[in-house]
Amino acid sequence: xxxxxxxxxKYSIIGYIGFLLGTISAIFIFPYNFEFxxxxxxxxxxxxxxxxxxxxxxSYSNVKFFHRVEKDGKKQNMLSLSLLTVFVNFxxxxxxxxxxxxxxxxxxxxxxxxxxxxxxxxxLILSFxxxxxxxxxxxxxxxxxxxxxxxFPKIANLGAFCLxxxxxxxxxxxxxxxxxxxxxxxxxxxxxTNKLEKIxxxxxxxxxxxxxxxxxxxxxxxxGFLGTFGNYLAxxxxxxxxxxxxxxxxxxxxLYALISLISIPQLGLFNISAPIINKTLVEGDxxxxxxxxxxxxxxxxxxxxxxxxxxxxxFPYLTEFMPKNGTMLREYEPVVWIWGSAVLIDLATGxxxxxxxxxxxxxxxxxxxxxLAGLTVGLNYYFxxxxxxxxxxIALSTAISLTTYNVIKIAFNYFxxxxxxxxxxxxxxxxxxxxxxxxAIVLPTFQNNFINLMYKPAVVLILIYIGNYFTKVFPLDDxxxxxxxxxxxxxx
Numbered sequence: 001x002x003x004x005x006x007x008x009x010k011y012s013i014i015g016y017i018g019f020l021l022g023t024i025s026a027i028f029i030f031p032y033n034f035e036f037x038x039x040x041x042x043x044x045x046x047x048x049x050x051x052x053x054x055x056x057x058x059s060y061s062n063v064k065f066f067h068r069v070e071k072d073g074k075k076q077n078m079l080s081l082s083l084l085t086v087f088v089n090f091x092x093x094x095x096x097x098x099x100x101x102x103x104x105x106x107x108x109x110x111x112x113x114x115x116x117x118x119x120x121x122x123x124l125i126l127s128f129x130x131x132x133x134x135x136x137x138x139x140x141x142x143x144x145x146x147x148x149x150x151x152f153p154k155i156a157n158l159g160a161f162c163l164x165x166x167x168x169x170x171x172x173x174x175x176x177x178x179x180x181x182x183x184x185x186x187x188x189x190x191x192x193t194n195k196l197e198k199i200x201x202x203x204x205x206x207x208x209x210x211x212x213x214x215x216x217x218x219x220x221x222x223x224g225f226l227g228t229f230g231n232y233l234a235x236x237x238x239x240x241x242x243x244x245x246x247x248x249x250x251x252x253x254x255l256y257a258l259i260s261l262i263s264i265p266q267l268g269l270f271n272i273s274a275p276i277i278n279k280t281l282v283e284g285d286x287x288x289x290x291x292x293x294x295x296x297x298x299x300x301x302x303x304x305x306x307x308x309x310x311x312x313x314x315f316p317y318l319t320e321f322m323p324k325n326g327t328m329l330r331e332y333e334p335v336v337w338i339w340g341s342a343v344l345i346d347l348a349t350g351x352x353x354x355x356x357x358x359x360x361x362x363x364x365x366x367x368x369x370x371x372l373a374g375l376t377v378g379l380n381y382y383f384x385x386x387x388x389x390x391x392x393x394i395a396l397s398t399a400i401s402l403t404t405y406n407v408i409k410i411a412f413n414y415f416x417x418x419x420x421x422x423x424x425x426x427x428x429x430x431x432x433x434x435x436x437x438x439x440a441i442v443l444p445t446f447q448n449n450f451i452n453l454m455y456k457p458a459v460v461l462i463l464i465y466i467g468n469y470f471t472k473v474f475p476l477d478d479x480x481x482x483x484x485x486x487x488x489x490x491x492x
Contacts, residue, residue: 057224
């Protein structure tokens with residue numbers, strides 16, 4: 001088995017373990033105390049949202065220019081100066097952060113200011129980790145970094161929450177564990193990078209000043225920086241925490257974990273598809289790209305729609321098995337419907353963004369990412385300030401901005417590349433799933449919630465299978481057979 005195959009397989013395994021750990025914890029453990037979980041889920045996304053301002057896209061340049069500096073024997077020089085620049089940026093950022101209250105006195109009352117002792121150091125740690133993450137990826141080693149990025153944050157959340165909510169230790173102890181996991185992650189990155197190649201700090205600037213290489217380096221970094229502003233999930237967590245409260249952040253995070261189940265088919269797909277997309281773009285074979293785009297998008301949409309249908313009919317009964325019977329989550333059931341529908345639309349558009357980012361029009365992707373961020377902030381603010389919808393308003397905001405974002409990409413790709421992810425089969429999938437959900441809802445409900453949780457999604461699956469059997473919209477026979485299952489465990 002090749003290095004890439006081994007790394008890809010291990011990467012997928014770690015990804016699914018992290019996904020399951022996060023989802024199971026969010027559904028069955030974190031609802032015990034939404035307020036404290038909300039604090040944890042406010043601190044990390046807020047830090048993640050601010051990290052790009054400190055990193056300024058330098059991590060991406062560590063990939064872009066790696067082979068160039070490697071050939072000139074200046075890898076360690078690039079890494080050293082990248083870390084130094086990030087540290088200087090952090091000092092400037094921290095200075096601005098502490099000066100802000102003098103110009104905006106209300107900032108002292110924000111949650112970001114109250115939790116600054118956790119957020120600011122976390123920004124520095126995550127910024128350094130971002131540099132090491134991209135730098136080590138040049139060695140085609142992605143598994144260890146995936147453990148750091150995927151598992152460590154989930155262990156930090158779970159461990160800190162259990163220490164506070166279940167072992168009844170102080171909030172300071174829980175926060176110390178939370179922060180300690182990220183500090184351990186940084187030390188792990190340093191150790192692993194040093195193991196790949198001994199770190200030799202070199203802060204000499206001669207190489208970067210020669211032929212104005214530093215301008216090329218920072219120009220590319222700047223475009224990478226602009227492309228990091230589309231993290232609507234972090235924006236949502238930050239704005240909910242500031243305007244609604246930590247309890248709502250906790251509820252939002254649990255609902256997100258549940259909705260993210262719909263995106264399971266998407267895991268790893270874009271990494272696999274990128275070489276194929278790049279090949280068809282280079283060869284100018286738009287017909288093949290359109291065929292591959294439609295096929296992949298239909299697969300994502302069908303599988304996502306099946307999962308969404310099961311979640312819809314099972315959610316009311318799932319909440320009965322959550323701590324405190326999930327009463328508060330049940331009140332926000334419309335969020336699952338609205339947000340889940342937006343995620344389905346996102347799945348239906350397939351790898352629209354990858355086509356743009358791998359083409360000569362990659363700057364357009366940056367533009368619409370900025371649009372997504374701006375629209376999310378604006379709509380969130382409108383729904384929070386002008387309505388009483390609370391998290392339902394946030395869900396509407398997310399649905400509108402994400403759908404607008406995807407519609408623009410569909411239109412761009414259609415007019416520029418003559419490719420589209422949309423097919424008539426998607427309409428049939430929607431009709432079949434809608435009928436399946438409707439039938440499952442109107443069927444009798446038993447007093448035993450476990451029976452309801454099992455049998456109603458089972459009815460949905462059976463009806464979708466029957467509907468697909470007659471319409472043939474998705475080739476299930478290609479997947480539900482022994483040969484395909486065996487092929488999953490082959491890595492040639």
